Structures are given as structure tokens and as C-alpha cells.
Amino acid sequence: MLLQIHEPGETPEPHAQERGIAIGIDLGTTNSVVAAVDGEQPEVLRDAHGDGLIPSVVALMPDGVVVGREAQALRANNPDRVISSIKRLMGRGVHDVKSLAGVLPYKIAASGDSVGMVRLEVAGRSVTPIEMSAEILKAVKARAEQSLGQDVTQAVVTVPAYFDDAARSATKDAAKLAGLDVLRLVNEPTAAALAYGLDTGAEGVYAIYDLGGGTFDISLLRLQKGVFQVLATGGDSALGGDDFDHALAEWAIAQSGITGLDQSSAGSLLLAARAAKEALTGADTATLRTEVAGRKVEQAVARGTFEAMIAPLIQRTVRACRQVLDDAQVGAKDIQGVVLVGGSTRVPLVRRKVEEFFGCAPLADINPDEVVAVGAALQAKALTRGSDTLLLDVIPLSLGIETVGGIVEKVIDRNTPIPVAKAQDFTTYQDGQTGMLVHVVQGERETVDACRSLGRFELLGIPPMVAGAARIQVTFAVDADGLLTVSAMEKTTGIRAEIAVKPSYGLSDSEMADMLRDSLVHAREDMEQRLLIEARVEAERVLLALNAALAADGALLTQPERAGIDSAIAKLRHAIKGEDRDVINAAVEGLDHATHAFAQRRMDRAVAQALKGHSLDEVEASMATDPTPDRSRPGRPDAAR
């Protein structure tokens, strides 16, 4: 038998190679972009015309779903079948959207339910934003598969840093529906920083100003020796270039004195406004041309006029910039550079205001439309094939629970590095209270009404006690995707309750299961296959660990003992080659049994050595494997920041 020895932490992943290339997807409000690292350099995957952008537009036609440019082209003749800017509704509830009604080019489905996820009425169908995003992702996946010439199943998907938990989990669900396994949700500005930093070898504190079609993010990152550490993040999840279009469109309508805008002409008016806005990037004046209610509208607009309209919107972004500087306790003068991301940063006034605030000319050397997808592709490679870089991200919005009087008690503050878990104790406020409703909210304000409700669950079965006697520990755990799980436990009895926070605005598990069945993504066979692969992986892990143990301490065994273990190993190796996972699991158990005495002897010897002659420190020194020698000992000038 051959012995394999691996460096600590480098146990090979047996089936890592079986999977294809993992892609990076920027799922944008206006456009989506996909990139991948096939070889060494990340590349945006383009269509036959060299176009990297896939418009995030879906058309539900009688003969099927159309996405992208083709869907956009269908809009003029089928305004009620075409959906755009769906990202703005991700994770939104019905009441969130009411305030936007009339502004957004959607028809919200009438629903008696006021708490559920918002649904859209399109071409006589009621659809969810998750399904529509899934359609976009399917088109993205198809583009990638065509371009790479192989199946694609794994992806890193970016989300605005300021997306709340509901919007994140909606995004993940959409990817699942599209048949993509999400390796990680990465924040858009962080992805941009990754692409930018790796490209230029930048070090220091950088601001990423990301103004897209529908969202604004500002993040401060410290770049040092390949670590991208987010210091603070902020923004506005409902502010973007779309709002510039709206401002311009409203102005034009007011100027022309036209009333009675229908859905179809509102759509074309917005398109005309966008065209005028884009023209104003290079020219001092532009003309907005469209037809509304049968009347021609032709409105000349000067850049100065346009800038006056959007100045208050840009001012909102500047305020958010000041807030993140405060949060990170960094001055504007400490910023090494500002990276511009998102198509809306092409607007000259945006650039001027950013430059004015940070006191340095913004950097936009990488195409602002593509930089996020490139970063996502780099991260996808890092997660599947390893990397020298590391992203350390934070939670964008504080998480808390509702307490008596509608006041929010924060459990995790914004800008805390993730993953994070925090527990806080609460108590009952009535004698004999046997249940407690845990209402999870996200936001910075002190009252529940001003925050975003993420979900509610109930801890039942608390034994009756006097008010204030029960000890209910509520634990918030946020994983590396920024997704939250909340659990509660009454400490004196150990009664537990737990939710992955998604019910309020996401899909319920049964809805998800139905949709997955419909899309035939995961059949039962897939599941069986997956369990078999998992059993094999676990078996390989056991064998590798045992090989290492035998190499180190094999001398502790007599020859017959060793023979017994070797035969159990042979049995397991044989089982792995088969197709029966029960046989594999049984063989793993058999091997575990055969090596029990060996494990015991290894422990005993180490303990005896530790407690006898050797001092504890010596034993620890020989065992504690610190895999990260402190490369930068004091004295390195670049370490002092």
C-alpha cells in the first residue's frame, strides 16, 4: 500500500476535478454580465457580436421565454409581456412596492395577502421576481456554456453590498431555479475591488463607488498583500441611474403638458429619457424624442438642466459616502483612490461630485460595466481552484429583534466581519408567559416600523415562571454569503426553535420544491448520485487521515493488528469502487472499528508524554500547527498602518 503524505490543510478534494469551470455572474438591474477564468486570465464571455452585456430583460411570449437583446426588441410591440429592472423587486414585500407603484414599469398582481412576496402580473400570468431572475440566469448560463463549450453548474453571483437578507436569499433561490449551485454570494463592490486590485497591485484604503441602474453601494476596502478587507459599506438599495431617467422623463412630461400616460407610452418615454441621458454624457445638449398618447414629444434638454434635476439624487450618494468614512473612522484624505463601478458613473456630474468629495480623480480604467463580473470570476476560481487572495467582507445592515414597545434591540451591528454568530439573552415580561415571538428585523433605526422585517418565529413551551425569570438566548448566525439563521433557546429547559430567515419575502420551501420539480433541475436520481458521491468523498477522507496516522504512529501497532487494519482498508477501497453507498458507509464503520484501539493508543501515548517528563509547553509547541508563520514580523515598514 502506498502512503500519501499531505501538508496540513491540503488534503486533496477527490472530486474537485470532476466539476467544470465555475463562472462569475454580475446579475444587474439593467444588464447582466458573465465572466470566467479559463486558463489564467479572467474573461468576459461575449456573444457572436462581441457584446458582453446581456440586458436583464425578460419577455414572456406565447411560444416561450425570451431574454436579453431579443426581449428588449419585443418591448415596443408587446409592452405588457416584457419585464425589466426586476432586481429592484428582489426580496421585496407587497407593502414595500406600494410606495413605488406608478414609478415602476410593472403591474403588481393584486393579492389579499399583504405580507407575502410581491408578484407581478405579466401576460396574464402571475410570476415572482425570483422566477424572472432565474430566467435571466438561465440565459447567462447558456451564454457561458456556449462560450466555454462545456456544462456549467457552479457560479459566484454578485449582489449589491447593501442588499438585505431577504434580497440575498431571493437571489440564491433564483440561481438554484436556474440550475446553478451558488458557491458564494459576493458583494458587487468587493468583486470590483478584487478585479481592480489584482489588476493594478494596489495597496492601501480604496473607496468603491458603485452606481448601477437601480442600486447604489459605497464600500471602503483595505488592500494589503492579497487580502481585501472591507472596512465599511453603505448605500441605498433603491437609488440608481433608473432614477435619473425618471427625473428626466417627468420633467419632459411636465414641459410638454401631456397628461394620461399609459403603460406603453410610459415605457417608451423612459427609453427616450435614457437615450437623452446617455447623449448628455458627451454632448452639452440632447433632445428627448418620443410619442405619448399619439402626440409627438420633442424636448431639448441642456446638460445643466439635467444636472440640476439629478443633483439631489447624487447628493444622497455623497451623504452615504460620508457615513461610511465615519463608520470606518477613516478620513477622506486617507483614501488612496476611488474606483467607479456601474454604468451610471459615466454621468459627468457623478464623476465631478465624487472627485470633489474624495479629493482625488476617480479611477475607471476597467470597463465599469464589466469589472464586477470579472471580480466574480476571479472569486469563483479562488473558491474552486485556490488562490493567494482573500476577501473579508462585512454585514451591511444591523440585525436585531423587536422588544417591548416596538423598539429594536440590535444583536449584530452593521460592518461586523462575516461569518459571525452572536447570542443575546432576553426574558419574559409577563408572569406565566409560555411562548415568545421572535421578530427579526434589519436596519439602523430604533423602531421596528422603520426597519425591514425579515421574519417571525415563535419559541413555545417555556415553562410558566414569574416575569423576568426565563432566560431566552437568541443566536444570530450570518454565514460567509451574508445569509442569516436565527435560533432561540430557553436556557433553563433547553427548549429550542430555529429558522433560516426567509419566510416573509422569499419562497416557502414547498413553493421552491414545486418550482424545482417544474424546471426538472434536480430529479431523484440526481439526489441518489449526490449521496453516493458524498459517501465516496467521506470514505476517501477517512483513508487519507488514516494513512497520515499510520505514517506517523504505525510503530504502535503489532503485525497482526496492522494486518487487521490493512484488510479493513482494502475492504473500503473495494467498496468505494462500487455503486452502493450503504456498502461504502458500512466499510467506513468497519474501518473505524478496526482502528479504535490504534486511536486510543495514540492518544494515551501523547497524554502520557505530556504529563510525564515533558512540560506542557513542549508538547504544545510540537503539536500546535500554526500554518501561518507570521510573515511580517515587527520592523517591516509596510506592516505599520
Added chain:
Amino acid sequence: MSTQTDDTRAARAGLVPCWSCKGPVAGQALFCHTCGAIQPPGQIDRFRRLGIEPDFDLDLDVIERRYLGFQRAIHPDRFAAKPAKERALSEAQAVALNEAYETLKDPLRRAAYLLSLKGVDASVSKDETVRDPELLMEAMEAREALMEATSIEKVEKLQAKAGAEAIAILSDLSKAFASGDLKAANRLTTRLKYLRKYLEETRTRRIALEQPEGSA
């Protein structure tokens, strides 16, 4: 058979069995030295998790370097392609590491945690009202002054004064901990907590004054 006595002896020796190869591993090791498997984050205090002795005075550069160094090794991104068990352990390690880092890099949290290690409950949690009547009185007056400040300059002045005091408290805290005067350290920690909250209020007030449409 694993017996109670064996476990106790192992614990005394600072050893635990590796979950993967079952061999001995030092309690605070991140990885098994035999098979290389990532280990659960043992029960050690937040200072020692970053490899330093518990003390109020510390070198933040060292904290940063250790933190980033350990993150490079155990961050969940490094384990994304690994089986679920290892992914979960790396997440647990990262959670413990982030907790230690967040505690140590902030003087207020560090002081409160150090007090709790020494058996003093500094109650830096937010629902706790200030119990010191003198501080309470002062806090009320300071808040009144803030509400009465109608110009950004006046708010900035109050902000600067509180900020300077918060900085001065840090050296007092350092002295209190160095001389083992936990009572003084506790009092200073409470005061620093109050100043932090007050500084936050001055920022809110300032923003309210900057935006004419927003009210306080």
C-alpha cells in the same frame, strides 16, 4: 474504551482527539499535525485566540497581522470545495476569530471583556442604564446642551470635547488595568461607553443640521 479518566487526563495535558484521524491534537491547534484536518475552535479566551496574553495594552499591528494570517488559513473561502463537515468547522473557526478580532481591536469592548475575564461584569450591553447618579446627571446636561446647539459649529465643539475625553480615558484605563485597580477600570469603562453613545448622538445631530429637510 474511552473513559472519563482518560478524557480528564487528556484535558490536563491540553490534548483532544482529532475528529478526522483520531490522533492527539493540542487544544488550540487550527489543524491536526498528523492528518491536516481543520479542527473546531476550542475553548480559549479571545486574547489567546490571537496568540497574545490578556492585557489592556496591546499592539494593534500585531492583532491585525495575526488576524489576517489566521484568516488566510481558516476562512470559509478556503474550504468552499471541501465536504460539509470541514466547511462547517472553518466557519466556526472564522466566527471565533472574528469575535476575538472585534473584541480586541476596540478599546471599549476589550476593556469590558478583560473585566469579564477577571470576574467583573462591566455590562456594556445597551439595555443597561447607567447606575452612577453623577454620570447620569452629567449625561442629561450634556444631552440638553446638544439639543440646544443649533449650529454645526456648536455641535462640532461638543463633539470635539467628548472626543478628547474619550481619548484621555484610554490612558487612564491602561493605568487602571496595569495597577490592577479593577474598580477604577470598571468605572472608566462605563464612562467610555457613555461617551461613545454621546458621540453617536452628536453625529446624528450634525447630520440633522446639515440636511434642512431632515428633522432631529
